[in-house]
Amino acid sequence: MPDRLPPLTALRAFEAAARHLSFAKAAEELNVTPAALSFQIKSLEAHFGQPLFLRLNRAVELTAAGKALSPGTTEGFDRLAAAWRSARRLSESNTLSVTAGPAFTAKWLAPRLFQFAQDHPEIELRFAATLKIVDLARDDVDVAIRFGRGPDVGLHSRPLAQEWLTPVMTPELHRRYPTVESLKSAPLLHDDSIAFLDPPCDWAAWFRAVGEDFAPTRGARFTQADHAIDAALNGAGVVLGRRGFIVKDIAEGRLVAPFRTALAIDAHFRFVCLPGTEDRPAIRAFHDWIIAEIAKLAHISEEFTFVDVKDVSPK
Incomplete structure (x- = not known):
């Protein structure tokens, strides 16, 4: 068996077929005909000196030699692709x-x-x-x-x-809910995009921070933070806004943050x-x-x- 490497096209055909365990799917991925892919694999097996696949009626399986070769070829092509992308980024x-x-x-x-x-x-x-x-x-x-x-x-x-959260609302809504006590009856919006944080950074935590035992559960819930902010901007309610998403609106007067207590969080x-x-x-x-x-x-x-x-x- 020769020590020199086989043609790259044959190795590429083998890698795709071994990954899919299907000549048809590998041919589709490589945009070649099944016959052309089969020819490449046969030439690789001839180069290697023994079969790399067991041809069954409606499927293929790797031989012991094929199983030994498969991980290295996949890793090799992945590293080659990564090197190509890195080089292309430098040129662009x-x-x-x-x-x-x-x-x-x-x-x-x-x-x-x-x-x-x-x-x-x-x-x-x-x-x-x-x-x-x-x-x-x-x-x-x-x-x-x-x-x-x-x-x-x-x-x-x-x-x-550093990230922090504080209640924000439109100036018009603030005139209706100017105090922490009145905020309890305001329409409170919930940003569930940070529900994964532990401990929770929610309305209950903010109210505890200002000395109030109040854990609201009612109100519109949003899986995307920008949707919650947009709802607040349109006067739909008060949102516990995250620094990065609200400071520009505060600076330009679209939102107000009247309560000077903010929750500091270590996520950033x-x-x-x-x-x-x-x-x-x-x-x-x-x-x-x-x-x-x-x-x-x-x-x-x-x-x-x-x-x-x-x-x-x-x-």
């Missing part, structure tokens, strides 16, 4: 692919992107608004904006700002990229722009007294 130095959650994209990025485009006309931004945790080494993405506690193992990760937004890419000019420019934009409204945070949600969680 003025293109930046960013993924962020739908709420962050809608409430933070979209209202501010005009300024970034003005300051960096040479950078072409591409956005994917999704809650899926993408694999930066495998997917065609340069930067991820993630929310939570992490950790971001094996990645370059920087926190963007992070700027995440592959190690070694953080100093790539487009990535560095995008990171520095985000930090500068956050700093513009940092003074709003100074107006609140913060209570750690852990200090008011039920014992």
Whole structure:
């Protein structure tokens, strides 16, 4: 049996067929005919000197040799694809692919992107608004904006700002509910997008922070934070708003935050990229722009007294 490697096309055909355990599905994935794929596998078996598949009536199975070869070929093609993507990203130095959650994209990025485009006309931004945790080494993405506690193992990760929550409403609604006591009878909106946090960062926690034993359960519930904020902006009720999504509306008068107590939480937004890419000019420019934009409204945070949600969680 020769030591030299077989043709790459034959190995690619084998890898797809071994992964699917189907010549037909592998041929469809590789956009070739089943006959062409079968020919490639037969040539690989001839090169190897023994069968790699057992051909059954309506299926195929790997032989012992095929099982030994399959994991290495899959890993090899995955690493080759990752290397190709990395090299292509370097050649596309003025293109930046960013993924962020739908709420962050809608409430933070979209209202501010005009300024970034003005300051960096040479950078072409591409956005994917999704809650899926993408694999930066495998997917065609340069930067991820993630929310939570992490950790971001094996990645370059920087926190963007401390997160906090406080009640916000329109100025008109505030005239009807000016006090904490009156707030108990207000239409309270629930942002369930952070229901995964423990301890809970909800209305009951905020009321405990201001010394009130009140745990509201009624009111509209939203799985997306931006939808809850939009409802508040339209006067539908009062929402326990997260810093990143409300400071711009507070600064511009669309929302008011009349109660100066805010829940401090340890979950936060992070700027995440592959190690070694953080100093790539487009990535560095995008990171520095985000930090500068956050700093513009940092003074709003100074107006609140913060209570750690852990200090008011039920014992």
